Amino acid sequence: MVKSYKLYINGEWIDTDDKLEVLNKYTQETYAEVAKASEKEVNQAVEAAQKAFKNNQMSPYKRYEILKRVSELLLENKEELAQNMTMEAGKPLKQTRTEIDRASQTVELSAEEAKRVHGEGVPVEAAPGSENRMAFTIKVPVGVVGAISPFNFPINLVAHKIAPAIAAGNAVVLKPTSKTPISALKLAELFEEAGLPKGFLNVVVGSGSTVGNQMMEDSRINMYTFTGSAKVGLKLKQNTGLNKLILELGNNSPVIVDKEADVDAAAANIAAKSFAFAGQVCISVQRIYVHEEVKEEFQNKLVDAIKDLNVGDPNDPETDVGPMISEEEAKRAESWIEEAKDAGADVFYGGEREGALLKPTVMTNVTNDMKVVCEEIFAPVVSMIPFSNMEECINEVNQSQYGLQGGIFTQNLDTAFYAAKNVEVGGLMINDSSQYRVDLMPYGGVKSSGWGKEGPKYSIDEMTEERLVVMNLAQK
Numbered sequence: 001m002v003k004s005y006k007l008y009i010n011g012e013w014i015d016t017d018d019k020l021e022v023l024n025k026y027t028q029e030t031y032a033e034v035a036k037a038s039e040k041e042v043n044q045a046v047e048a049a050q051k052a053f054k055n056n057q058m059s060p061y062k063r064y065e066i067l068k069r070v071s072e073l074l075l076e077n078k079e080e081l082a083q084n085m086t087m088e089a090g091k092p093l094k095q096t097r098t099e100i101d102r103a104s105q106t107v108e109l110s111a112e113e114a115k116r117v118h119g120e121g122v123p124v125e126a127a128p129g130s131e132n133r134m135a136f137t138i139k140v141p142v143g144v145v146g147a148i149s150p151f152n153f154p155i156n157l158v159a160h161k162i163a164p165a166i167a168a169g170n171a172v173v174l175k176p177t178s179k180t181p182i183s184a185l186k187l188a189e190l191f192e193e194a195g196l197p198k199g200f201l202n203v204v205v206g207s208g209s210t211v212g213n214q215m216m217e218d219s220r221i222n223m224y225t226f227t228g229s230a231k232v233g234l235k236l237k238q239n240t241g242l243n244k245l246i247l248e249l250g251n252n253s254p255v256i257v258d259k260e261a262d263v264d265a266a267a268a269n270i271a272a273k274s275f276a277f278a279g280q281v282c283i284s285v286q287r288i289y290v291h292e293e294v295k296e297e298f299q300n301k302l303v304d305a306i307k308d309l310n311v312g313d314p315n316d317p318e319t320d321v322g323p324m325i326s327e328e329e330a331k332r333a334e335s336w337i338e339e340a341k342d343a344g345a346d347v348f349y350g351g352e353r354e355g356a357l358l359k360p361t362v363m364t365n366v367t368n369d370m371k372v373v374c375e376e377i378f379a380p381v382v383s384m385i386p387f388s389n390m391e392e393c394i395n396e397v398n399q400s401q402y403g404l405q406g407g408i409f410t411q412n413l414d415t416a417f418y419a420a421k422n423v424e425v426g427g428l429m430i431n432d433s434s435q436y437r438v439d440l441m442p443y444g445g446v447k448s449s450g451w452g453k454e455g456p457k458y459s460i461d462e463m464t465e466e467r468l469v470v471m472n473l474a475q476k
């Protein structure tokens with residue numbers, strides 16, 4: 001029996017005639033149908049958010065209580081939410097269970113931050129002629145936040161948008177991706193159960209070209225927060241005028257394995273962090289720069305570690321690598337591998353595809369102009385690039401248009417600090433790969449990887465305005 005889901009607007013569940021089919025990404029059979037928003041519903045959602053924001057502000061403590069309850073509800077409903085996500089995203093159950101734990105933490109962190117949204121004292125009285133004045137700043141919410149989210153973390157990345165926005169006192173209109181919209185609707189159910197007043201959260205489902213475009217053009221939306229590809233991020237930047245904007249975009253994450261690295265640790269870590277969710281993680285390892293002196297040892301150990309990964313049905317709790325989001329995407333990645341092979345690269349390990357399932361793949365003899373290296377592959381494919389000089393290696397790493405997170409394995413402190421100062425990324429992990437994130441970290445990239453930071457404390461900073469208040473006191 002195919003389940004049906006409705007839109008969430010102004011505290012009500014709204015059905016429409018137009019339906020979106022959501023596939024079980026492993027079997028490719030229909031899993032559910034979701035009401036699709038038309039112009040009318042998007043308009044109602046923005047109106048509801050604006051009214052809630054203007055007429056029904058909640059106290060910071062109330063926001064804390066609601067968010068705290070949502071974080072508990074996420075854990076109480078963990079198994080059902082994880083299983084749903086495995087169905088709609090094809091993400092292995094092991095990883096969807098972890099994602100629910102993380103989402104609960106994201107919402108809890110936001111709840112805590114709701115109690116400490118504050119400005120600061122400004123010593124205007126120190127300026128000549130201002131002795132009778134006092135000043136301070138207050139943090140005020142921006143108003144209506146328009147949030148647009150991707151398919152790969154259907155709950156946690158939605159939580160990273162909604163929870164800080166609510167913590168700061170804003171109202172939200174969320175457009176989740178059409179590929180995995182159900183997780184976001186289920187999260188909205190939890191907000192409703194936790195007592196969020198109507199209008200503060202509205203979820204409209206539909207394509208980017210219709211719902212997304214309409215949101216971009218709605219002047220009642222005060223700020224946009226977008227996570228997705230650089231291509232769509234650029235569209236938002238070009239079409240949202242002078243509005244505030246957070247962009248969390250893609251990457252082709254580099255990891256350096258130095259000659260002074262613990263090669264066993266590096267190989268085990270990189271095998272685990274390159275292929276989780278079939279490489280469809282924005283900080284998945286993609287480019288491995290390995291020192292000539294340890295290249296052979298590292299390559300062999302990496303392949304041994306990859307052989308230990310279980311590839312297959314995402315519903316099996318032992319599975320590490322499941323299908324990609326669609327067969328079309330797996331074919332696209334396969335065509336990039338073929339293109340690289342035609343230009344002289346070799347497949348050192350893997351390369352086989354069965355439907356949407358692409359086996360973990362390691363490429364060698366690649367060059368910087370190949371798509372598998374210079375673009376974001378977003379698939380379980382890594383490229384090994386040898387180097388002999390650290391300065392030259394980092395220059396090569398920095399040739400990428402992206403700069404979200406990177407990693408370096410080295411036991412040499414000087415080398416680690418040299419990398420920290422010179423690799424152009426939003427975050428560098430030392431003795432860890434690029435794919436390390438805990439949800440309280442400031443998270444966001446440079447260059448084509450985006451603008452602004454997420455992580456509840458940092459998002460709240462972006463989602464509030466700092467207003468200066470100056471008091472002109474009577475002279476005594």
Ligand SMILES: NC(=O)c1ccc[n+]([C@@H]2O[C@H](COP(=O)([O-])OP(=O)(O)OC[C@H]3O[C@@H](n4cnc5c(N)ncnc54)[C@H](O)[C@@H]3O)[C@@H](O)[C@H]2O)c1
Binds near residue numbers: 235
């Ligand atoms: N930096 C980060 O935190 C982060 C996190 C997750 C994913 N990503 C990136 O997201 C990408 C993968 O996700 P995806 O395939 O869902 O991305 P995508 O850019 O295709 O879609 C993201 C969202 O944008 C919407 N959209 C598409 N066209 C639009 C338009 N014209 N106007 C408004 N909205 C539009 C989509 O419907 C979806 O909701 C990768 O590039 C990945 O690196 C980045």
Ligand SMILES: O=C[C@H](O)CS(=O)(=O)O
Binds near residue numbers: 282
């Ligand atoms: O896909 C990118 C996400 O930001 C991954 S994670 O939340 O950092 O794990």
